[in-house]
Amino acid sequence: MLRLDDLCLDGPAAQLPQTGVRPEHLAYVMFTSGSTGVPKGVAVTHGGVVNGVWDLRRRLRVEADSRMLAATSVNFDVSVFETFTALTTGASIEIVRDVLELAERGGWSGTTVSAVPTVFAALLDQLGSDPAARPALDVETVVFAGEALSADLVHEVRRALPGVRVVNAYGQTESFYATTYPVPQQLAGSEAVPIGAPLANMRAYVLGPELAPVAPGVIGELYVGGRLARGYHRDGGSTAERFVACPFGPAGARMYRTGDLARWDDDGHLRYAGRVDTQVKVNGIRVxxxxxxxxxxxxxxxxxxxxxxxxxxxxxxxxxxxxxxxxxxxxxxxxxxxxxxxxxxxxxxxxxxxxxxxxxxxxxxxxx
CATH class of the missing domain: 3.30.300.30 (ANL, C-terminal domain)
Incomplete structure (x- = not known):
């Protein structure tokens, strides 16, 4: 807790104490779904969070005068993006119950909103189709993550919020954010929006049998490398199963087996193509x-x-x-x-x- 009344904002900034925290040290453990009936605790490092926040801040154009909405439960790593992107930039942040709260207000104005596609679609439904009657919603950038983003929803968002910038993001708790795709204003086709290209210091591989890379356009299993989590807390077996040796990097490099199917399109962007197992997404929650x-x-x-x-x-x-x-x-x-x-x-x-x-x-x- 930070008590603003106790802060002295006059004069030079106080010298920060040496904490001894290093990039490879543990930042938090966040639990995700597991097939055994017991959720797995993902051990995420400071280096992974800082790397993701730093590049997301740049890609989403978050500045000191930005105003971000924090509408995600702290049980999900989207909340880490919402909170720490603002705090490390000097931007302001408004914490709300969830995105649907915006429909209960007379309006909201800010720069960045992050949401699961199905939840944001529900928000648009609650706002209504009559522009004259709906609450005023002024947003510069909407970031989608958590499930596949349809072209139809992108068109609906742009009809409701003319001029809004739409970004599709992809990642797991094990990798934090891995890729982003800024959706062009002239979106062609009706298939799902690409999940884009890797963030700085992250890598993506679409692989077939024996971890062989597949050709562009061919569907394979998606592996993510780079600034990954340590693994699963006190679960060496699950860690060894999902965090495997990376044959494309230096000795000791690892990559995370996402279980997602994907392909590279002609523009060099990743496109999500389903799952290799029975895992599903329910309103962005991995189940x-x-x-x-x-x-x-x-x-x-x-x-x-x-x-x-x-x-x-x-x-x-x-x-x-x-x-x-x-x-x-x-x-x-x-x-x-x-x-x-x-x-x-x-x-x-x-x-x-x-x-x-x-x-x-x-x-x-x-x-x-």
């Missing part, structure tokens, strides 16, 4: 359905479970859980189990401060 299924089947009255993603009436993605009793294979089962939602909540690991995903809808089946 492993098998993680939730593992938790559900620990319930004594659940024999089998399946979790999937469906769209609700508004078009937003929702997790739906299907559970069956232990004897469902023989046609048995005698009713709804005792609150699987509460069972999911109790399975949140102790010490974990991240969002714990669980289905918003449930289906109980006793059939084969």
């Amino acid at each position: 492993e359905p098998t993680e939730i299924e593992t938790v559900l089947t620990r319930h004594p009255e659940v024999g089998r479970a399946a979790v999937t993603v469906c769209e609700d009436h508004s078009g937003r993605a929702r997790l739906v859980g299907y559970v069956a009793p232990p004897d469902s294979a023989t046609g048995g089962g005698n009713g709804w189990p005792t609150c699987p939602r509460r069972s999911c909540a109790r399975s949140r690991p102790s010490g974990c401060r991240t969002t714990w995903s669980r289905p918003s809808s449930w289906c109980w089946t006793g059939c084969r």
Whole structure:
């Protein structure tokens, strides 16, 4: 906590103490989804955060007179970008509950807003289609991250905010931000917007079998190198599985296996092409359905479970859980189990401060 009343702003700046913090030292541990039922703690270094913030500040043109919106939970690393980009630039920052709060106000004026595409689309829906009736929203740059960005949403954003600059960003907790793509004003085509090119001191590789680079236009698995996290806190097995030796760098270099599929387009930009596994994104949150299924089947009255993603009436993605009793294979089962939602909540690991995903809808089946 910083007490402004205790600060002396007159005269030269005070000499900062020597903290002894180095780039390779741990900055924070942030938990992400894991397929075993226990989220993994990603150990992120000071060097990784500083590298990402420094280049994002440059690419997004954040200056001392900028005004940024902090609308992301501190459980997600987008909040690190929102907060520390402003603090290291001298910009001002306004902290709000979430992006949707802007629709509840009479308006908002600032330079930079970061959001998940589906959430920003919901904001535009709440603002309404009548320019004369909607609250005044004056934004210079909108940064999207967390899920694929459609060309249709870009067009919708520019109709609502004429002259706005749109940037599509990509990364994982394990790499912080890895790439960005400034969307041109004349956006051609209707496919998903590219995720762009790597940030400074970051590298991207699209690889096929035996880690061989694939030709432009060919889909392969995306690996990210450069200023990566240390690995998973106290989980050497998962670290060795995802943070692998990089054959394209110096001895000891590592790259992170993202699990995303991608391809290089003709302009040298990366395009997202799906996943190699069952991982999904729900409103920008990385979710492993098998993680939730593992938790559900620990319930004594659940024999089998399946979790999937469906769209609700508004078009937003929702997790739906299907559970069956232990004897469902023989046609048995005698009713709804005792609150699987509460069972999911109790399975949140102790010490974990991240969002714990669980289905918003449930289906109980006793059939084969």
